[in-house]
Amino acid sequence: MFSRESVRALHGVDLTIGRGEIVALVGESGSGKSTLARCVARLERPSSGEILLDGVDVLKRDRFQASRAFRSQLQMVFQDPFGSLNPAHRVEHFLRRSLVIHRKGGSSETETQQRLEELMTTVACRPTC
Ligand SMILES: Nc1ncnc2c1ncn2[C@@H]1O[C@H](COP(=O)(O)OP(=O)(O)OP(=O)(O)O)[C@@H](O)[C@H]1O
Numbered sequence: 001m002f003s004r005e006s007v008r009a010l011h012g013v014d015l016t017i018g019r020g021e022i023v024a025l026v027g028e029s030g031s032g033k034s035t036l037a038r039c040v041a042r043l044e045r046p047s048s049g050e051i052l053l054d055g056v057d058v059l060k061r062d063r064f065q066a067s068r069a070f071r072s073q074l075q076m077v078f079q080d081p082f083g084s085l086n087p088a089h090r091v092e093h094f095l096r097r098s099l100v101i102h103r104k105g106g107s108s109e110t111e112t113q114q115r116l117e118e119l120m121t122t123v124a125c126r127p128t129c
């Protein structure tokens with residue numbers, strides 16, 4: 001528990017993902033898939049290397065500023081939804097919150113509601129979800 005021993009979770013990873021491209025990372029348990037995703041999402045800081053998003057090394061971006069701008073560009077979908085999303089809230093609550101935080105829902109409540117409905121229609125979800 002108090003050991004400071006380090007674990008080499010990743011070594012020599014090099015991959016490029018193009019715009020609109022979908023990539024599946026496959027490997028045995030403990031091979032570092034989650035660690036790589038956590039590094040890309042800036043939840044973990046790699047000891048070396050670079051992670052470029054649109055040509056900018058995200059590890060060198062200002063930490064606070066990068067946070068909101070970066071999160072609006074790249075999001076992690078965690079494996080366990082019950083550990084990530086409060087089941088007491090409806091889907092609408094989480095979508096609305098993201099739109100407000102990232103200011104993507106327009107300036108008025110009507111625009112936000114409209115954007116919400118568009119998003120829900122895109123994924124064939126009823127507004128009562
Ligand atoms: N918080 C942590 N502290 C110490 N070691 C860790 C931590 N998280 C991951 N590791 C170690 O890093 C290595 C890679 O783990 P990781 O969880 O990235 O693998 P994975 O490919 O996602 O595995 P799985 O398929 O089981 O989800 C493993 O050796 C793991 O034990």
Ligand SMILES: [Mg+2]
Nearest residue numbers: 030033034035
């Ligand atoms: Mg994993």
